Amino acid sequence: MWLPRLAIDRWRLGEGCARGEGPDAEPLALIAETAHGPRIDAVNDAGRAAGARRGMMLADARTLCPHLKVAPSDPAGDLAFLEKLAVWAQGWGPWSALDAPDGLVVDVTAVAHLFGGEARLLADAQAAFARRRLIARLAIAPTAGAAWALSHFGPERAILQPGDDAATCLRELPVAALRLDDEVLVVLRRLGLKRLGDLHGIGRGALHRRFRNRKSPAANPLIRMDQLLGRVSEPLLPVIPQQAPLAQRRLLEPIRHRELLDQVVADLAGDMGRELEGKGQGARRLELGLWRVDGEVVVRHLELSAATRDPAHMCRLFSAKLEDVDAGFGIEMVRMRASWTEPLALEQGDIETAAETQGTSLSACIDRLTVRLGEKAVHRPVVHASHMPERAQRWRPPLEREPAAQEDLRFHARPLKLLDRAEKIAVLYATPDGYPKAFRWRGQVREIARVEGPERIAPEWWRSKSTARLRDYYRIEDTTGCRYWIYRHGLPDDGRGGLPDWFLQGLCA
């Protein structure tokens, strides 16, 4: 976007007159004082018709047009105005950059379809500028350099599609479209290079030799050409860094009353809280921008002592800051930005507090246990159809449905706990197939006071080897009262090994 008459337009806005009417009907020049006297910075249409030009000394202009009026120019004010325009121009794209002194660059990548195409976007922007009584020349191009060239020297509202060949489309533009310094332009003109196409005509090597000492892009037509064609990236400094979380509301009707504004701010704070939560951030500084119908942007800043994303907190703090806002003819868009954020760990406040007050459900409890301890650590015993005690129980996930199974036989007394591996014990017995009298387990000799058995459990011949030995289980109680479940592995004369070993497998209650 190029605003060729920015200074004059601004002066006219300050005077409050339309173009070509009132004070603007007379020749006028905006002048800046220099060492050699006043120099003209900008002239209006009437002044231009009278022969005054930008860059002329005022005395020279007065000879052409004796009744030329003057007003001081205000470059700093123009720049500030341009900055506001850049923020305002973000209505067409997510970010904009200043192209001082009189241009703006707006990134409309992937935005044009929201306005119904690039041509409509340009028309919309042109109409908006016209409403603000600003003269603007607009162009859309894949690179900032090409857009600049088109807006300054191309046709009205030129659009360069990404598929077009920029070198051929722009060949007719003058070399001034390369954003070069005046002295370089003089050099090029003296060389006879007047159009961009001429630069392609001569070899790149020749140009490179000529400008090999010029490192600045504005002094080196090669760099500018590469930027224009997109071969070299051209970083632009956006007016607002857009990585800041942002929430905005475009309002159907401009609002003028405080209650409605509070409602909008509350909505925005809720959006902002969610946005910050999604990023795992908390806001340290918040900006609330109020776009007024007349193009003004009222901004309120808020600094927080600690990162927060509590919407109610934000609303409370902003409500004090919005006391003195002048709504003018109404506010049409409200935007909240968190320009300074800090990481703030996510917290499941509601779930935790609910768990604290009324406890967790079983599935939530199982989930928590499983996540920390692993899948294998949490399980429940289910019955398995087997005679072997260690196989008669299997471990399944805790919330799985229990498989149908036959109930255990009531007369089988089983221990409360079963060791993972039966531990070998040394047993004293009166006769090899008689009752055990004493046993040594974990380095301790225990006298057996009472014994019941044997309960003979034969090996499962359909799945174990033929040499597997049967087990004779005994429930015993030693003299101190400890109750165990032990078995003798095999019979002395079953021909499947030597003397049978004894094992302790279970601990009774």
Next chain:
Amino acid sequence: MPKTLSDLCDVDALAAARSTRWRPGLAAPAHSEIFASGCEGGGAGLALALACDALRSCENSRPVLWVQDRAAVRLTGRPYRPGLPPELRRRLIHVVAEKAEDALFALEEGLRCRDLAFVIGEMTGNPKALDFTASRRLSLTAEKHGVPLWLVRLDAERDLSSARMRWNVRAAASPPPRWNAAAPGTPSWHAELFRARAHAPGEWILCDDGGSLVAAPPHSVGVAAAAGDRPLAAG
């Protein structure tokens, strides 16, 4: 005519409340500790018996969480479903924790779960993580959510703890069964209540008599002791 005291309140309840001796059937405290040896199943047995005894008053079928650390699994084995009390067989959820910290986490999560009837923990020794703070944490969580905790301490010193009742248990000779006097009988334990907030300390022979917990004074079990000394050949 003014009402008499017995009209105003239940004298029996008052008397029961005044009696500071523990007896079976009282409401379970939120957090109990049971010290037992790692070479017998008595600790878990008594914990289950006490828990079931406390549970009998309020019939429910909520699940039960049993947390063991790895050393407890190695020492005394895992719960064996056919040997569990019948009402608990379908309700058991078992957790094996590798470290004491994990076991404490699992216990606390279990206590916080409103769908659990009670939580049994088995921890070996005196791990550093199970200090007074951790114990107090468990007590507070259990009291807050009303899920009782029975923590079995295997081979442990009697360290600082905030448990409301602390038992020391070892196996006792069981009463002889009716039909085979030489066989081990119903499980009984010699339980010593050495610290309790609401009760006087004491010793009992507790016996899980198929449906109810029976307490007897510790020295009146001559019959069982005599049966225990009887030579095996007589059986």
